[in-house]
Amino acid sequence: MTALEFGEKNYKSNKLTIFLIGALVVSAIFSIISYNNLIGLRHDIKTVQNNLSKEQVANAELKNSYYQKIDELLTESSSQLSGLVKEKIPQYVSQEEDLSLSYKKGN
Numbered sequence: 048m049t050a051l052e053f054g055e056k057n058y059k060s061n062k063l064t065i066f067l068i069g070a071l072v073v074s075a076i077f078s079i080i081s082y083n084n085l086i087g088l089r090h091d092i093k094t095v096q097n098n099l100s101k102e103q104v105a106n107a108e109l110k111n112s113y114y115q116k117i118d119e120l121l122t123e124s125s126s127q128l129s130g131l132v133k134e135k136i137p138q139y140v141s142q143e144e145d146l147s148l149s150y151k152k153g154n
Contacts, residue, residue, distance in 0.1 A: 126133070
C-alpha cells in the first residue's frame with residue numbers, strides 16, 4: 048500500500064529542475080555572447096580585407112612611380128657611359144618610296 052504525505056516537498060527534484068534551468072540560461076547567454084563575438088570578428092575581417100586591398104593598390108602605385116624614376120636615371124646614366132648625347136633637334140629615319148610587294152598581271 049502507498050502512503051502519501053502531502054506536507055513534504057521533494058527537494059531533490061526541485062534542485063535538479065533549478066539546476067537544469069540555470070544551465071539552460073547560462074548556455075543561452077553564452078551562445079548569444081559567442082554569436083555577437085563571431086559577428087564582430089567577421090566585420091573586422093571585412094574591414095581589414097578592404098584596408099589591405101587599398102594598401103596593395105597604393106603600394107603598386109608607389110612601386111610604379113619608383114620604377115619609372117629609377118628607369119629614367121638608369122637610362123640617362125647608361126647612355127652617358129656609352130658616350131651617347133641627347134640631341135636637341137633629332138632627325139628621324141624616314142622612307143620615301145613604297146616597298147610593298149604587288150602581284151603583276153600578265154606574267
